[in-house]
Amino acid sequence: MKRNKxxxxxxVLVVFFCCVALLLGLLVRLVWLMVVQADYYSEKAQQLHERxxxxxAARGRILDAxxxxxxxxxxxxxxxVIHNQVxxxxxxxxxxxxxxxxxxxRVRKRVEKVxxxxxxxxxxxxxxxxxxxxxxxxxxxxxxxxxxxxxxDSLASxxxxxxxxxxxxxxxxxxxxxxxxxxIPGQILTSTDARGIELxxxxxxxIDPVPGYDLQTSLDVNIQMYAQxxxxxxxxxxxxDSVSILLMDPGSGEIMAMVNVPEFNLNEPxxxxxxxxxxxxxxxxxxxxLLNRMWxxxxxxxxxxxxxxxxxxxxxAGLEEGVVxxxxxxxxxxxxVVEDRRIHCHKRTGxxxxxxxxxxxxSCNPVFIDVGQRxxxxxxxxxxxxxxxxxxxxxxxxxxxGTIMHDPKNMGLVELATVSFGQSFQITPIQxxxxxxxxxxxxxxxxxxxxxxxQSADGTYVKKxxxxxxxxxxxxxxxxxxxxxxxxxVSQGSGKNAYIEGYTIGGxxxxxxxLPRSAHRYISSFVGFAPAEDPKxxxxxxxxxxxxxxxxxxxxxxxxxxxxxxxxxxxxx
Numbered sequence: 001m002k003r004n005k006x007x008x009x010x011x012v013l014v015v016f017f018c019c020v021a022l023l024l025g026l027l028v029r030l031v032w033l034m035v036v037q038a039d040y041y042s043e044k045a046q047q048l049h050e051r052x053x054x055x056x057a058a059r060g061r062i063l064d065a066x067x068x069x070x071x072x073x074x075x076x077x078x079x080x081v082i083h084n085q086v087x088x089x090x091x092x093x094x095x096x097x098x099x100x101x102x103x104x105x106r107v108r109k110r111v112e113k114v115x116x117x118x119x120x121x122x123x124x125x126x127x128x129x130x131x132x133x134x135x136x137x138x139x140x141x142x143x144x145x146x147x148x149x150x151x152x153d154s155l156a157s158x159x160x161x162x163x164x165x166x167x168x169x170x171x172x173x174x175x176x177x178x179x180x181x182x183x184i185p186g187q188i189l190t191s192t193d194a195r196g197i198e199l200x201x202x203x204x205x206x207i208d209p210v211p212g213y214d215l216q217t218s219l220d221v222n223i224q225m226y227a228q229x230x231x232x233x234x235x236x237x238x239x240x241d242s243v244s245i246l247l248m249d250p251g252s253g254e255i256m257a258m259v260n261v262p263e264f265n266l267n268e269p270x271x272x273x274x275x276x277x278x279x280x281x282x283x284x285x286x287x288x289x290l291l292n293r294m295w296x297x298x299x300x301x302x303x304x305x306x307x308x309x310x311x312x313x314x315x316x317a318g319l320e321e322g323v324v325x326x327x328x329x330x331x332x333x334x335x336x337v338v339e340d341r342r343i344h345c346h347k348r349t350g351x352x353x354x355x356x357x358x359x360x361x362x363s364c365n366p367v368f369i370d371v372g373q374r375x376x377x378x379x380x381x382x383x384x385x386x387x388x389x390x391x392x393x394x395x396x397x398x399x400x401x402g403t404i405m406h407d408p409k410n411m412g413l414v415e416l417a418t419v420s421f422g423q424s425f426q427i428t429p430i431q432x433x434x435x436x437x438x439x440x441x442x443x444x445x446x447x448x449x450x451x452x453x454x455q456s457a458d459g460t461y462v463k464k465x466x467x468x469x470x471x472x473x474x475x476x477x478x479x480x481x482x483x484x485x486x487x488x489x490v491s492q493g494s495g496k497n498a499y500i501e502g503y504t505i506g507g508x509x510x511x512x513x514x515l516p517r518s519a520h521r522y523i524s525s526f527v528g529f530a531p532a533e534d535p536k537x538x539x540x541x542x543x544x545x546x547x548x549x550x551x552x553x554x555x556x557x558x559x560x561x562x563x564x565x566x567x568x569x570x571x572x573x
Contacts, residue, residue, distance in 0.1 A: 042064070050231060056145045056167050057183025060212030062174075065220045065256070065452070071160055071174070071266075074149035077129025077142050079120045081111050086139030096120055096140070122165060123147045139213045143188065148174075150266035156224055157263040158297040159397065159450065170269075171295050173215065173450060176224055176396050180454045180462075183212035203221050213462055217450045218254035221248060226566045227257040230559050231541075235261050238546035238555060244298050244429055245559070247567065250437030250529060250538040251469060253446035255395075256567075277349050300393075300400045303426035304542070307512030308363045308552070309527045310422030310432070313359060314371055315485065316439050317383035320478045323374035328356045336366040338417045343369060346511070360485050361493025363509060363553075365421045372420030373413065380416060381408045387473055388445045389427065393434045394468065403427045422510065433540045436527055440486070440506065440535050443479045445470035487532035495526065497557040499564055503573070504532035507560070509553035514545075521545045524557035530564055536573050 062071035079100065086092055093111050098105040100121050110118045122145065124132075133142040148163040163171020168182065169175030186209030231243040247257040264273040272290055276282050282290060296302065318324040334350035335342050345351065345365040351358075359367030372380060382403070384390060392400045404426040406415050418424040430448055438445040445465035454463040486506035489495045495507045507528030514521045524543040529535040541559045549555060 030287065055143060055186035055188060055206075055209050057185050057209035058146050058211040059148060059163070060165055060181040061214045061457075062181075063214055063216050064224075065216075065218050066222075067216075068221045069151055070156065070217070070219070070221070072149050072151060073146040075126050076122075076145050076147040077124040077126055077132075078122045079124055079129065079132060080117050080141045080143070081120060082117050082139050082141065083111070083114050084139075086137075088138070092137050092140055095132065095135055095137060099128055100124065117141070120502070129163060152221070153267060154263040154265050155221070156219060156230065156258065157266050157269075158260045158299075159219065159258050162265060162266050168292070171399075172297075172397060173217070176398055177215050177451060177454075181212040181215060186210075186212040211457065213454045213456060214455045215451060216455055218256060218452050219247075219258075219450055220256045220382075222570060223567055224257040224259065226563050227259045228261065228263075230562050231259045231261045231383050232544060234546075234555065234559050238548065238550075240543050240547070241545040242298060243544065243559075244540075244542045245563070246299055246429060246433050246540045247563070248433060248437065248448060249539055250441045250535045251444075251446070253434070253437070253448045253469075254452070255448055255450050256537070258297075258299055260298050265450060269295070297345055297397065298429065298542075298544075299398070300395055300397055300428050300430040303401050303404055303428050304523055305423050305424040305426055305512040305514070306432050307510035307523070307525065309395075309436075309508045309510040309540075310373060310427075310527055311360065311363065311420075311507050312370050312436055312439065312482070312486065313383070313387060313389070314368050314375075314380075315356075316387070316474055316478060316482055317375055317380060318371040319481055320383065320474055321375055321379055323379075324356055326355065326357050326369050326481070330354055330356065330359055330364070330367045330370055330507070332362075332364050332366045336369045336417070338369065338373075338414050339412070341414050341417075343414075343417055350541040357485055357488060358493075360508075361489050363489075363494045368421045369417045372416050377408055377411050377416055380419070381411070387438065388470065389431065389435060393428075393430050393435075393448050395430050396451050396467075400430070401428050403431060422512065427525045429540055429542055432527065433538060436529075436540075437477060437535075437538050438473055440483050440529055440538075441479070442476050443472050443474040443477045445473045458553075483532050483535070486529075490528065490532075494553045495528070495557050497553055498526060498528050498561045498564075500530075500561055500568070501562070503530055503568060505530045505564065506532035507557070509551070509557055511550060511552045521551040524550050524552040524554075524556045526552050528557070528559050528560045528564070530568055536571060537564070537567060539567075 058073050061069055065068055089111055093108050097107040110120055129142045159172055161174035162170055163174055163322055169178045187207045189205040227247060229244045231245050235243045243261050245259040246257045262273050274295055331353055332345055332351040334348045335344045351362050351364050389403055392402055415424055434448050446469055447470050449467050451465045453461055453465060455461050483506055487504055489508050490498050490505045494509045498505050498507050505528055507526060510525045512523045524546055527540045529538040539560045543556055543558045
C-alpha cells in the first residue's frame, strides 16, 4: 500500500515537471516570436494586407551618332483585376472582353480566379486603357506602363534588336547593353483588410521606377540609309537571296552602318518578313525556325568562304615575312599544279608573265598560291594567328561565330594553296572587315563596335565605352605598301568599278562558290576603303546567290562605289 502511494507521488511530480517544462517551452517560444522574430512576422502580416503591382521602368533610348532616336518608349497600359475587390464580375467580364477584344471565356477565367492580383493584358494602347479606367469598375486596375518603340521601323533591325513582353532585350544591342538600358522597376502598394478589400482613406503607395540609361552608338542613320538603299537596289536587280553591307572607321573600329536585307519590322518582330513557301501557315516549330533565321545577322552570325578578298591577308603576310617584293615576277599559264592537284586561275587562258602588283590587280590565283607556298604552313599559320583571324573580333553584338580553319597538323600544300586565295576555310564578314581595317590602318588590330557611350536622359555622360586595341600586328611600312597595292587594284585592276574620280580608293574584289560546288551558287563581294593613303571609311558588300552575272568586280564593287559617292562628301573626306 505504502509502495503504491510513493509511486503515485512520483507520477504526480513527473506530470507537474512536464507541465512546467511545457509552459516554459511555450514561454520561450512566445518570447522568440514576439521579440526576436517580431520584425519578420510584422512584415508577414503587412504583406497579407498589401497588394503589389509592378511598374516597368522606362527603358533607356538607343541613339545614333548624331543623337537621332533609334529606339524609344511608348506609353501603354497593363490591365489587372483584384478578385476580392470585384463587386460586379459580369460587368467587368463584359467590359474587358469587349474593350480589349479578348475571348469572353478567357477573361472570365481570370476574373473569377481567386488570387491576390491577376493580369488580364499588358501592352494595351493608352487610349484603350484610359477608356477602361473611365468605367470606374471596382477591382479593375489600369496601370501605365512602357512598350519599346522603334521610330524607323526596319532600319538596322538586326543590329538594334528588340525586346520581349517583359521589356527585356532579346537580340542585338538591346540584349548586349541590357544592364544599362533596363532601369529599375517601381511598385504600387495597395492596403487591404483581411478579406482583400481595399481600405478607404489609405490610398496607394507608389515607388517610382528608375529609368534606364541611354546608349549612344556610332551608327549613323544617314549612312545606314545610303547603304540600305544600295543593298535593296542590288537585291532586286540580281534577284539575290540576301545582301549584307558593312561600313566602319578602320582606325577606331566604330561601325557606321550594318545592313542585312531583307530586314524586318522591329515594331512587329514576330511577323515574318517573307511569305512562307506555298503560302501555307507554318506550324509553331517551323515558324520559330523561320523567325530565328529572320533575326540572324549574317555579318557576324554566319561564316563564308571569303574568296579573293582574302588575298589581302596573303599579300600582307608575304610582304611582312619578306618572301615577296613588289617587283617579283610570276608566270600564270591559267593554273598551278600543287602535288597531284591542278588548281585553276579565274582566267583559264592565264595572265602570262606579271609582277606581284600586277598579280594583285588581276586577282591571279597562281601568284597567291606561289606566295603561300613560299611562306609555308607554319609561317602562314603564324600570321593567320597574329592578324587575329583565329579569335573572335569581340564586336558588341551577341552570337558572333568563330573562324573555321584547318588544323595546322592536317594542312598540306594543297590546303595551303587554296587558303592562300580564300577557299577551303570560312570566316565572318565582320572578321574580314576588321582584319583588313587592321592591316591598312597602320597595323593596329581594332575591335569593331557600335556602343560609344552611356548617358542619362539629359545627355550627361555616365560612362564612355572603351575597346581593346592590339598594336603592331603588322609594320607601318607593310601597311603603307599594302594600301598602295590595293589602290592600284581599283585604279588599274579588277576593282576599277569602284573607282571614283577625285578620290583615291583601295580595295579588292572576290567571287566565291558555296558548298556543294555542284549547286553553282556564288557569293560576290568587294571590300574597299578611302582615302587610300589615310583610310577614314572601309566598306564591305556581300551579295549572296546573285542571278546572272555574279562576278564581284562587276556587281559588288559598284555598290560600294555608289555608297562612297554619298558617304565620302558627307564625312568631309
